[in-house]
Amino acid sequence: MNDQPRPSGPPKMPSSSTPASSSTPANSAFAPPSGPPAGASTATTSTATNNAAAGVAVPLTGMIAVNGVSKFFGSVVAVSEVSFAINGGVTALLGPNGAGKSTLFRMMCGLTTPSRGTVELLGADPRHDRSVRGRVSLVPQQDALFDHVSALDFVTVAAQTQGVDSPVEVARWALEQVDLADVGEKPVGQFSKGMRQRVKVASALVNDPEVLILDEPLTGLDPVQRRRLTALFHRLGDDGRCVLVSSHVLDEVARLGSRVLVIAQGRLVASGDYRDLRELMDDRPHRIRLGASEPRRLATALVERGLVGGLTLDADSVTVDTNDADAIGRALAPIAVELGIRLTEINPLDDDLESVFRYLVERR
Amino acid sequence: MSTIERPPAGVNRSVPPGRALAITYRVVLRQLTSRGRIIALTLLALVATVAGFALGQGDAALDDAVQLIASLGFAVVVPVVALVFGGAAIGDLRDDKTLVYFWLRPMDRWPIVVGAALAAMTLAAPITLIPVVLAAILTGAGSGIVSGTLIAGVVAVIAYVSVFTLFGVWLKRFIVWGLAYILIWEGFIAQAGPGVARFALRKYTRSILVDQTGADLDLADFSLVVGIVVPIVVAALALVVGAWRLNKQEID
Numbered sequence: 001m002n003d004q005p006r007p008s009g010p011p012k013m014p015s016s017s018t019p020a021s022s023s024t025p026a027n028s029a030f031a032p033p034s035g036p037p038a039g040a041s042t043a044t045t046s047t048a049t050n051n052a053a054a055g056v057a058v059p060l061t062g063m064i065a066v067n068g069v070s071k072f073f074g075s076v077v078a079v080s081e082v083s084f085a086i087n088g089g090v091t092a093l094l095g096p097n098g099a100g101k102s103t104l105f106r107m108m109c110g111l112t113t114p115s116r117g118t119v120e121l122l123g124a125d126p127r128h129d130r131s132v133r134g135r136v137s138l139v140p141q142q143d144a145l146f147d148h149v150s151a152l153d154f155v156t157v158a159a160q161t162q163g164v165d166s167p168v169e170v171a172r173w174a175l176e177q178v179d180l181a182d183v184g185e186k187p188v189g190q191f192s193k194g195m196r197q198r199v200k201v202a203s204a205l206v207n208d209p210e211v212l213i214l215d216e217p218l219t220g221l222d223p224v225q226r227r228r229l230t231a232l233f234h235r236l237g238d239d240g241r242c243v244l245v246s247s248h249v250l251d252e253v254a255r256l257g258s259r260v261l262v263i264a265q266g267r268l269v270a271s272g273d274y275r276d277l278r279e280l281m282d283d284r285p286h287r288i289r290l291g292a293s294e295p296r297r298l299a300t301a302l303v304e305r306g307l308v309g310g311l312t313l314d315a316d317s318v319t320v321d322t323n324d325a326d327a328i329g330r331a332l333a334p335i336a337v338e339l340g341i342r343l344t345e346i347n348p349l350d351d352d353l354e355s356v357f358r359y360l361v362e363r364r
Numbered sequence: 365m366s367t368i369e370r371p372p373a374g375v376n377r378s379v380p381p382g383r384a385l386a387i388t389y390r391v392v393l394r395q396l397t398s399r400g401r402i403i404a405l406t407l408l409a410l411v412a413t414v415a416g417f418a419l420g421q422g423d424a425a426l427d428d429a430v431q432l433i434a435s436l437g438f439a440v441v442v443p444v445v446a447l448v449f450g451g452a453a454i455g456d457l458r459d460d461k462t463l464v465y466f467w468l469r470p471m472d473r474w475p476i477v478v479g480a481a482l483a484a485m486t487l488a489a490p491i492t493l494i495p496v497v498l499a500a501i502l503t504g505a506g507s508g509i510v511s512g513t514l515i516a517g518v519v520a521v522i523a524y525v526s527v528f529t530l531f532g533v534w535l536k537r538f539i540v541w542g543l544a545y546i547l548i549w550e551g552f553i554a555q556a557g558p559g560v561a562r563f564a565l566r567k568y569t570r571s572i573l574v575d576q577t578g579a580d581l582d583l584a585d586f587s588l589v590v591g592i593v594v595p596i597v598v599a600a601l602a603l604v605v606g607a608w609r610l611n612k613q614e615i616d
Binding site: 135159162174 | 370371372373374375376377378379383384387391394395460461462464465466467468469470471472614615616
């Protein structure tokens with residue numbers, strides 16, 4: 001087993017203190033991350049950079065430090081050579097279902113061992129160092145609760161197992177944080193999916209964690225609760241805690257914060273500011289299907305104006321590849337009017353997160 | 365939503381073993397207490413009581429009464445009930461993925477395993493001991509069979525529950541493996557001879573019964589001390605291994 005972390009490279013992301021309006025170009029921010037990404041402290045970044053320049057393999061450090069981590073299940077590679085380090089604040093881990101987010105989280109919490117590489121939480125091994133477990137909280141993805149007990153009892157048990165002094169009082173406080181104080185006496189088995197999610201979040205707050213790892217915590221929540229929980233995560237992050245939240249929904253990530261780690265097919269394919277990711281989504285090649293009464297004439301006009309890089313013609317539509325979807329959007333209506341063509345469909349075929357992940361993976 | 369972000373009480377970031385054991389015991393006991401499970405297992409155990417009553421209505425010999433208790437009470441009722449509760453003590457937490465709420469805590473592993481096993485024993489003991497001891501009484505075969513059944517029953521519950529708690533920690537299909545142990549190993553292979561039988565808990569409970577009654581039973585030639593001590597040692601070892609295994613376990 002290779003426990004050697006891979007060499008650290010120059011930082012790809014602005015530190016947490018970097019202004020949101022950082023002018024870092026999208027493509028430099030969203031490159032395969034080899035250095036400390038979002039939240040990495042200045043000191044950490046500097047050390048990593050200097051040592052990388054000297055050709056010395058130095059582990060990344062941070063409240064969460066993941067160095068060259070891989071996880072294999074037989075011949076299946078769930079996580080491959082992932083390295084990053086993060087400190088206080090909210091960081092989003094974005095990736096499609098099955099990308100390896102939960103496996104990565106399980107390794108971070110010590111629930112499973114990496115096949116290669118090392119994970120450190122607050123400078124300790126989360127699997128073998130008992131003391132660190134009291135400083136960390138995990139909201140697992142699975143909808144698993146003790147269904148026979150009330151929400152208050154469930155969170156009280158969480159407080160008791162964390163060594164909290166006044167478990168019931170703290171449990172009430174935690175339920176209040178997630179707007180469940182009024183229904184604390186009801187069995188969690190009767191709760192909706194969103195309420196159960198909030199119970200899990202409440203139970204993760206009881207130990208005043210320095211590191212809070214939340215696996216898809218917003219799933220099943222209504223928009224109001226989603227907004228409130230997101231605000232709670234931000235307040236916790238602003239308080240100096242390391243809050244790592246996973247999601248496969250881009251809009252959620254937009255609200256979670258500017259710092260994003262993107263994982264796809266088990267690899268960390270990008271890390272950087274959310275706005276850079278958004279720009280990348282807009283700037284990458286797009287494929288759009290245009291339904292029209294005369295697709296051949298429409299295709300010719302688009303080619304003549306240099307708006308498309310390639311196209312495929314069908315009986316009633318033309319599918320175009322373009323690097324500038326906005327330009328096509330602006331030009332389509334005038335062209336249709338000019339040529340007397342009736343437009344029946346404008347359908348972006350790859351305007352989803354999956355295609356962005358695919359693009360990032362292929363680009364590596 | 366409140367703007368308070370810190371809990372209104374101190375956090376020790378460590379849970380003493382005794383407290384961890386008590387918390388685990390309470391939670392697991394509650395999780396195991398399902399009405400359907402308790403009714404079904406009580407009905408199973410009452411079969412022994414009914415059989416003891418039926419035997420007691422005739423002119424039953426002591427050997428027949430002891431054979432009934434040994435073959436129905438200690439070969440079926442106690443092991444099966446212990447398997448259901450002992451295996452589920454940790455196995456159910458693992459299956460429904462709630463084990464993480466104990467595992468990812470600043471607690472030692474052994475109080476989790478011991479607390480869970482004690483919770484399983486708390487339920488298994490009355491469900492098995494009361495009907496089986498009642499069966500022994502109803503056979504009318506004297507006081508020796510009653511005391512023997514009681515001692516053997518307590519020892520059997522402790523040993524079987526502990527072993528099956530280990531099964532629940534280690535094996536995904538703990539019920540299947542547990543039934544295989546009860547039916548194939550103890551019920552078939554261990555009958556082959558005294559050498560193999562010493563690796564079956566059943567031999568020790570039978571030995572206790574024979575020691576207390578003087579009845580003539582096969583594969584029951586250990587002394588009372590051995591009949592008690594060995595299963596208790598096995599139980600302790602099972603829990604130690606269970607704690608070790610839980611520490612090594614990959615948790616979902």
